[in-house]
Amino acid sequence: MNSAQLEIQIIASLVAIACAIPGTFLVLRKMAMISDAISHSILPGIVIGFFITQDLNSPFLILLAAITGIITVILVEHIQKTGLVKEDTAIGLVFPALFSIGVILIAKNANDIHLDVDAVLLGELAFAPFDRLIISGIDIGPKSMWIIGSILTITIGLLIAFFKELKVSTFDVGLSASLGFSPAIMHYSLMTISSITTVGAFDAVGAILVVALMIAPAATAYLLTTDLKKMLGLAIFFGVFSAISGYWIAHWLDASIAGSITTMLGLIFLMVYLFAPNKGIIAVFYREKQQRTEVSLLTFLLHLKNHNEESERHVNHLNEHINWQKVRSRSVLDLALKNNMITIKNNIVSLTKKGDDFTTQAIDYIITNENAQIEDMKEDFFLFRG
Amino acid sequence: MNKKIAVQVDDLTVAYNYKPVLWDIDLEIPEGVLMAIVGPNGAGKSTLIKSILGILKPIAGSVSVYGKPYKKQRHLVAYVPQKGSVDWDFPTTALDVVMMGTYGSLGWIKRPGQKEKKLALEALEKVGMLAFKNRQISQLSGGQQQRIFLARALVQNAAIYFMDEPFQGVDATTEIAIINILKELRKAGKTVIVVHHDLQTVPEYFDWVTFLNVKKIATGPVKDIFNDDNLTKTYGINYKVSIQE
Numbered sequence: 309m310n311s312a313q314l315e316i317q318i319i320a321s322l323v324a325i326a327c328a329i330p331g332t333f334l335v336l337r338k339m340a341m342i343s344d345a346i347s348h349s350i351l352p353g354i355v356i357g358f359f360i361t362q363d364l365n366s367p368f369l370i371l372l373a374a375i376t377g378i379i380t381v382i383l384v385e386h387i388q389k390t391g392l393v394k395e396d397t398a399i400g401l402v403f404p405a406l407f408s409i410g411v412i413l414i415a416k417n418a419n420d421i422h423l424d425v426d427a428v429l430l431g432e433l434a435f436a437p438f439d440r441l442i443i444s445g446i447d448i449g450p451k452s453m454w455i456i457g458s459i460l461t462i463t464i465g466l467l468i469a470f471f472k473e474l475k476v477s478t479f480d481v482g483l484s485a486s487l488g489f490s491p492a493i494m495h496y497s498l499m500t501i502s503s504i505t506t507v508g509a510f511d512a513v514g515a516i517l518v519v520a521l522m523i524a525p526a527a528t529a530y531l532l533t534t535d536l537k538k539m540l541g542l543a544i545f546f547g548v549f550s551a552i553s554g555y556w557i558a559h560w561l562d563a564s565i566a567g568s569i570t571t572m573l574g575l576i577f578l579m580v581y582l583f584a585p586n587k588g589i590i591a592v593f594y595r596e597k598q599q600r601t602e603v604s605l606l607t608f609l610l611h612l613k614n615h616n617e618e619s620e621r622h623v624n625h626l627n628e629h630i631n632w633q634k635v636r637s638r639s640v641l642d643l644a645l646k647n648n649m650i651t652i653k654n655n656i657v658s659l660t661k662k663g664d665d666f667t668t669q670a671i672d673y674i675i676t677n678e679n680a681q682i683e684d685m686k687e688d689f690f691l692f693r694g
Numbered sequence: 695m696n697k698k699i700a701v702q703v704d705d706l707t708v709a710y711n712y713k714p715v716l717w718d719i720d721l722e723i724p725e726g727v728l729m730a731i732v733g734p735n736g737a738g739k740s741t742l743i744k745s746i747l748g749i750l751k752p753i754a755g756s757v758s759v760y761g762k763p764y765k766k767q768r769h770l771v772a773y774v775p776q777k778g779s780v781d782w783d784f785p786t787t788a789l790d791v792v793m794m795g796t797y798g799s800l801g802w803i804k805r806p807g808q809k810e811k812k813l814a815l816e817a818l819e820k821v822g823m824l825a826f827k828n829r830q831i832s833q834l835s836g837g838q839q840q841r842i843f844l845a846r847a848l849v850q851n852a853a854i855y856f857m858d859e860p861f862q863g864v865d866a867t868t869e870i871a872i873i874n875i876l877k878e879l880r881k882a883g884k885t886v887i888v889v890h891h892d893l894q895t896v897p898e899y900f901d902w903v904t905f906l907n908v909k910k911i912a913t914g915p916v917k918d919i920f921n922d923d924n925l926t927k928t929y930g931i932n933y934k935v936s937i938q939e
């Protein structure tokens with residue numbers, strides 16, 4: 309691995325972290341679309357900034373582009389407030405307009421500037437190491453590494469300082485306002501950080517990857533945890549993991565780096581979506597099946613409790629009486645036996661003491677639907693979870 | 695009875711889209727009452743509370759809490775929002791939500807520590823939800839969620855409590871548990887203001903009542919003003935409640 313390769317991976321990882329942090333809050337605020345809007349509509353800001361500074365990495369240009377990002381957000385909100393259209397429609401109205409202004413500006417001046425729409429949208433990580441930052445004759449590394457590094461430092465500083473404010477204003481706007489943590493200030497700060505990050509990462513990785521790095525890792529992490537800090541940590545992990553693995557896949561396949569990273573992000577999301585322990589669709593499917601069996605079990609136990617006559621408790625009769633297929637009866641009987649809830653003697657089923665107690669408790673719970681002691685029971689019995 | 699005024703509202707008018715939903719409200723809430731705000735859906739009850747708490751900006755009028763603007767008195771006020779106003783799928787636990795009640799006294803930047811955690815656990819205990827402290831909040835039933843929000847208001851240790859329909863969708867046991875806590879708060883000298891829909895229970899639960907429907911219809915002690923006349927004025931139809939019990 310040579311130093312350019314290492315630098316590319318460092319830049320990609322820094323971008324991933326810098327995107328994952330605001331991205332987590334955007335996902336929680338159901339504002340994923342807005343990052344898309346920002347990433348496109350800052351184009352005119354970049355173009356105008358470039359005319360003035362003639363330098364794609366100038367801080368002034370970044371500032372100008374970030375302001376365009378904020379203007380986008382304000383325009384979207386303004387249109388939405390009229391009550392005529394929904395938020396996604398408002399976004400759809402604003403960003404193509406701004407984006408096309410940017411495209412026209414580029415096209416009009418295409419002769420004098422090295423700026424083309426493809427480069428802006430897709431970016432090219434492979435070239436990032438060539439643009440060096442040289443201070444008094446000393447090469448101190450790629451420019452984009454320093455830009456994104458500074459943005460990341462600020463983001464982390466703000467995150468640590470205002471974590472609780474961000475959390476409460478995202479979770480409960482009303483409480484946040486009544487406690488004196490202005491939701492508007494938090495909202496626009498988040499939008500500013502998102503815009504600055506987008507612009508800073510833009511040149512190195514392109515608009516599409518910025519959006520992907522903001523939304524996909526956070527959306528993936530969201531499926532895995534019920535703790536905001538863990539969600540942030542996981543989002544960062546998925547972002548960095550995709551960045552580095554995507555880089556090597558591109559290397560081996562000789563493909564686009566941004567494309568490979570985006571593909572990795574998509575794949576990881578898909579895997580988690582399928583296999584996540586609680587919210588994954590396989591887990592949900594399994595749990596529903598399990599619950600069906602357990603409801604059957606309870607129905608069965610209730611039947612036993614209500615009938616003392618042997619004829620009602622004969623295995624064959626149960627099949628007919630409760631009207632289940634053989635397979636289902638079998639699995640229910642097995643489950644009950646496994647949990648020592650019943651005994652079977654000469655094909656006559658009886659409740660054990662444990663089964664009897666359990667049934668009583670379960671009925672109690674179902675009727676009152678409130679009981680703190682049931683919490684212990686939930687550990688070994690699926691039905692009462694969640 | 696010359697009590698202090700906890701909350702004073704003068705000439706308050708509030709609009710969302712230019713059309714006022716609250717018209718020229720004057721309201722004095724004396725310290726130490728347990729007050730119901732009643733009125734039909736869309737009457738502006740939630741709006742009134744939100745305006746008092748500075749969550750909404752009125753187009754006219756003013757609000758003061760113990761004689762000063764709300765902004766200066768935030769620490770004296772706790773708020774339980776109407777259900778459904780928060781994001782239930784947010785990655786946070788019951789304990790965490792209750793801890794949020796302590797954020798106000800912490801102020802900006804400072805983070806909650808052991809002391810705040812202890813307060814939160816005590817409040818959870820009080821509302822009978824200690825066993826659920828590590829549950830993600832969407833995995834709680836409606837009544838349990840309501841208790842969590844009550845606990846969050848309790849840790850704010852405020853002088854004035856605003857609750858927007860705390861009994862919405864809760865069972866009889868929870869309702870009694872909540873009302874007992876509210877009565878305890880009143881006993882401790884706090885002022886409690888509750889948006890309430892069940893007119894039958896007003897005389898039993900509350901000692902003060904405000905009738906609201908865009909305008910303020912009436913406000914005062916339940917025993918003096920909770921009558922068919924005011925109910926009819928508020929709800930528009932001929933209302934008859936039996937309050938003889």
Ligand SMILES: Nc1ncnc2c1ncn2[C@@H]1O[C@H](COP(=O)(O)OP(=O)(O)OP(=O)(O)O)[C@@H](O)[C@H]1O
Pocket residue numbers: 710711715733734735736737738739740741742776
């Ligand atoms: N965000 C909003 N934008 C526009 N209009 C709103 C908004 N929130 C409430 N309104 C309108 O303001 C009026 C008062 O609403 P509010 O929520 O205060 O009623 P409420 O008395 O609390 O009703 P409920 O008993 O249903 O909770 C209603 O007509 C409602 O449609």
Ligand SMILES: [Mg+2]
Pocket residue numbers: 739740741776858
């Ligand atoms: Mg309301």
